[in-house]
Amino acid sequence: MTIAARSILFVPGDRPERFDKARASGADLVVIDLEDAVLPDRKAAARDTIHDTLADLTEPRFVVRINSLDTEWHADDVRALAGLPGVSGLMLPKAERASDFAAMHEAATGKPLHALVETVSAVFALADLVTAPGLARLSFGTVDFQADAGIDGDGAEIDHVRTMIVLHSRNAGLAAPVDGVSTDLSDDAALARDADHARRFGFGGKLCVHPRQVQVVNTAFLPSDVDVQWATRVMAAIDGGFGAVALDGKLIDKPVVDRARRLLGAHAAYQSA
Structure with a gap:
């Protein structure tokens, strides 16, 4: 049985000293982040750092979250990073349609692609989005989605969207999707409840923003x-x-x-x- 990553841990793209530490955290998948975690004036330098670090690897170890399609950095991110041996896949933020992935799919030469569902437009276009070439999995960017939708709350307020993401993933034969982050880093009990909630809705994993969240998430997605x-x-x-x-x-x-x-x-x- 093929198992999907339960814990997906983000690490800032301009902090290369943390890359291997993130892998040592026990996370099933580490995502090097060029988007939210890196300031605009540091993105080009961070991209160069990631390139130099991952080009020396002999096997794929990291997914990279590149910048979104509507930014000035997107094309350079794809061109510089997609083919590196240390890159196991690419994650696209603000993904909204299958066509967003055409250039990534060609450049990534068969590596799995990940889509972050973070906008209202993406939710209404899920039937198209899940047909993207090379797409392996959807993740729900709950914080950005709430901001775009004008919704205050990440529980029952957006559970309908969770169901839509799960059903579209299932219908397209994708891996069970990944739920969004829990932003309170100090409350492990709340994190466990959030992860269990996601699991019961049909999600197969959860995004993590700190290594201390990894073990709680891993445990929550194990069969009891x-x-x-x-x-x-x-x-x-x-x-x-x-x-x-x-x-x-x-x-x-x-x-x-x-x-x-x-x-x-x-x-x-x-x-x-």
Whole structure:
């Protein structure tokens, strides 16, 4: 079973001394950020730093979040970074349509592309966006989306959008999407609740802005011991076939068995990762 990254940790693109430290944090995926984390007058220098650092690597290690399509830096970011051996993929902020990815797909030579859904326009264009060439996964940029939509709150206020992103991802055969950041770095309990909320809505991971968030997120997206025990009992109850089988007074049908298999597959995959 292929497992998608649970914790996606951002690291500033102008802080190369943090790149390997971010990988050592236990994050499933590290994204070097050229967008929000780098001031405008430092973007060109940061791009050069990333180029020099990743060009020396012999295997892909990092996704790079480049600047959005409507900025003066976008084309140079793609040209300088897409083909580097140390780059495992590119992430596009403010992605809104499939055509946004054409040049990236060509330059990245088969590397997976990631789209950040951060605008109202992107949400209404999800059916088109998920057909982008090379697109592997959507991430929900909740903070930017709230600002664009004029919505105050990242819980129930935007859960409808979460559902849309999950369903469009599923329909297009993409990996389960990634939920947005939790900005309070001091409250691990709140972070765990946010991650569990995202998981129950069908997300497969969560964006992180600090290494201390990584372990909480990783744990939240693991099948729980209770779930694994339930799935094990389901599989034992059917014992290779269906028929009229009940467990704890509930009928076991194909959707129940499929869920049990997914849970056990994810548990085994993460245990061996």
